[in-house]
Ligand SMILES: Nc1nc2c(c(=O)[nH]1)N[C@H]1C(S)=C(S)[C@@H](COP(=O)(O)OP(=O)(O)OC[C@H]3O[C@@H](n4cnc5c(=O)[nH]c(N)nc54)[C@H](O)[C@@H]3O)O[C@H]1N2
Ligand SMILES: Nc1nc2c(c(=O)[nH]1)N[C@H]1C(S)=C(S)[C@@H](COP(=O)(O)OP(=O)(O)OC[C@H]3O[C@@H](n4cnc5c(=O)[nH]c(N)nc54)[C@H](O)[C@@H]3O)O[C@H]1N2
């Protein structure tokens with residue numbers, strides 16, 4: 001604690017702050033131009049000059065540490081004069097708002113005004129105006145060379161797009177392209193706009209609509225990172241978003257989706273009233289009609305075919321409260337355990353592997369462990385594109401010296417920062433991981449004491465991996481044996497070491513086994529239960545962790561507890577029996593539909609038809625159903641092709657509730673605007689349907705908060721997480737069993753929730769993928785993601801993100817392209833055992849010969865026509881990452897038609 005006197009008042013401040021931060025912490029704002037709390041202070045602009053007793057000259061408050069007993073004066077006539085002079089000099093760089101633009105007072109404009117610097121003291125020499133980027137307007141006439149954009153791009157995003165060009169009076173800031181922002185390496189995160197004090201960099205929406213008049217704190221609707229943002233509105237429309245500075249996960253940073261991709265909310269083709277399909281046409285109907293129709297159809301189907309003939313799919317995009325109601329509806333109203341979420345097609349193998357080996361099927365650690373880790377292993381996850389804020393944190397950690405191992409067949413961006421890059425062949429992860437384990441054991445790098453105290457199964461594992469030397473597995477996984485040794489040594493010795501993994505290790509025939517082998521490595525080296533360690537699945541959507549956790553899983557109830565374990569508690573709270581017949585998961589529901597055993601499917605926020613593998617098999621199965629209720633914001637491909645009733649949901653921005661992110665953190669979602677049109681929160685539609693089916697008393701909710709209070713009663717591990725605490729503490733990580741519990745950032749610190757408190761190693765021999773390449777399908781197609789498009793593309797596809805990434809492409813190596821006579825930008829046909837599609841080729845060295853990569857976001861391309869029917873042996877998660885295909889150049893007619 002330091003005692004400092006600021007402007008005559010005595011204060012006590014914590015830590016070792018600068019004078020600027022000490023003053024800020026007690027509510028005294030010192031003016032500054034070049035400072036941003038996200039950046040190391042430089043003292044460059046000198047506007048934050050203050051007087052300190054005992055110093056004959058003013059000092060820069062941002063770079064001078066506060067000391068005990070210090071006496072600071074922040075405002076004197078002399079300081080004001082000095083600041084005004086400095087501001088006047090800076091203003092000569094800034095040409096002021098362009099004529100005719102909506103006047104927006106920048107932070108810098110306000111400072112000039114406060115210090116009496118007149119507008120005729122501004123520069124008048126234009127330098128460059130760039131409107132090439134769909135979201136960011138660049139008007140360097142207003143640049144005062146504070147370099148905040150250059151620094152935040154490098155120090156927070158790790159991208160180095162903004163550069164200082166020239167020297168002295170000729171100094172200017174331009175993107176690395178030397179030309180426009182659109183042609184640069186910009187990843188559109190908007191951090192530069194956020195920090196710019198003058199509006200030299202500005203959101204184009206703000207230029208078009210004027211600034212927001214109200215801001216609401218909520219959670220991003222896209223990925224499982226769970227960034228908190230403030231959403232700016234004007235006249236009930238969303239016009240801007242900015243990162244929350246004290247958000248626990250993103251700490252003042254966002255990616256292009258959270259920051260800019262919100263226009264879908266007001267899209268003209270958003271469906272905001274219920275509809276029923278009659279004789280092939282969608283007819284808008286009232287809520288009453290839609291609900292009555294669904295209720296009577298469900299009743300008819302239940303009477304005739306029984307509860308096993310209906311299924312419900314929850315939404316990884318909707319709140320915990322919504323998903324809790326979804327599964328309760330399935331169990332209490334329909335009497336079936338046929339309920340699932342798209343965790344099935346995603347990280348179900350992670351939950352299974354972590355659950356059986358460690359006792360809890362979720363991320364062991366937190367994103368804050370990134371900064372504590374000495375080594376980070378990124379396994380099958382394209383983090384900078386798919387979890388960009390975490391990707392930026394990992395890149396920063398690597399630049400600060402943490403060891404980084406990247407395992408991916410494709411040369412993703414993080415490879416540039418990697419100490420070791422293992423370019424594994426798709427589907428051969430078990431072979432590689434067993435070799436890594438073999439090196440650890442051969443070289444005696446295992447944590448003998450940790451293993452003895454906490455872990456079973458060592459002898460068995462030793463025997464299993466004995467033959468998996470790096471030399472033995474190299475021909476299988478295509479990785480240099482020495483690189484395998486280097487990676488194993490780094491992970492086992494530069495501790496603490498943590499791993500992050502993605503779909504590159506789950507969406508396989510042996511996905512669960514692959515994750516088990518990754519957990520082996522952590523246990524062998526004692527990298528678990530401590531800061532900077534653990535096994536951390538990068539969960540996909542904003543609330544996929546929550547959807548499954550709330551009980552949208554056929555064999556699990558709320559809290560992810562097995563049916564038999566949770567039954568008594570749920571029955572007590574619900575006052576209703578939990579069905580005992582085992583339920584079907586999403587993959588089995590499609591199989592049951594194909595057999596004619598399933599008759600109705602209610603799909604909440606999941607475009608199953610577009611995103612399930614093997615469309616040519618999924619489509620006829622779903623088309624045969626009597627009732628397909630699609631509850632979404634848009635007419636998805638599922639709705640268009642096979643839907644019979646449409647229920648309009650409101651988006652994340654239009655309702656209250658909570659999401660659970662990839663690190664088990666529950667955070668508050670807050671309504672930013674009212675529901676658009678006649679749309680309603682998902683839970684409310686299900687509540688109405690329950691009422692129409694005679695179960696009104698079982699769903700007595702008037703708000704999301706009512707539902708949350710019931711969730712706390714059936715989920716003891718989360719009982720300490722209440723809305724008021726979430727408002728105050730900005731998110732809590734379970735376990736958090738009571739109101740005084742601080743939440744849990746690191747699991748397994750005191751052993752494992754398994755028999756004897758011990759974890760168990762898995763002994764798994766390598767087996768090849770199901771759809772291995774062979775003539776006539778000699779190439780391996782990997783499908784996955786891209787920064788700008790999100791999954792089904794329903795949301796990002798209705799934003800200017802499509803300018804940045806117009807459609808799915810096929811990445812193909814130079815060798816394969818030459819051999820097949822394919823040129824960059826040409827159409828190619830991709831054919832597998834399941835189907836055939838056309839894509840535009842992108843010739844690149846990001847993939848290696850024999851391997852291809854395509855995204856699956858564009859409904860016009862339907863990439864899942866080629867992915868096959870195989871799935872993980874334990875969880876049935878589809879083998880999206882390995883499809884044997886053939887590629888043919890498409891011959892266009894000479895007219896180009
Ligand atoms: N921008 C954006 N962000 C997203 C999404 C999106 O669509 N767009 N979707 C969200 C969702 S639902 C999810 S689940 C996450 C997914 O995030 P990620 O897990 O990062 O997803 P993918 O890009 O599908 O696959 C990751 C990587 O696995 C690699 N890979 C393929 N096969 C193998 C293999 O056998 N071994 C190894 N080691 N690697 C392999 C691929 O080359 C790819 O780089 O992203 C979420 N975030
Ligand atoms: N080839 C291939 N296919 C894949 C994958 C792959 O790697 N390769 N990855 C798979 C994975 S990991 C996943 S998670 C799936 C994702 O597949 P989906 O779950 O279908 O994809 P999303 O785009 O996340 O969104 C689902 C739907 O939710 C809607 N939505 C958004 N917010 C809300 C809301 O609040 N309420 C309601 N009711 N609806 C809402 C959106 O409009 C969208 O239609 O795709 C899978 N498919």
Ligand SMILES: [Mo]
Pocket residue numbers: 342345346347540541544
């Ligand atoms: Mo996912």
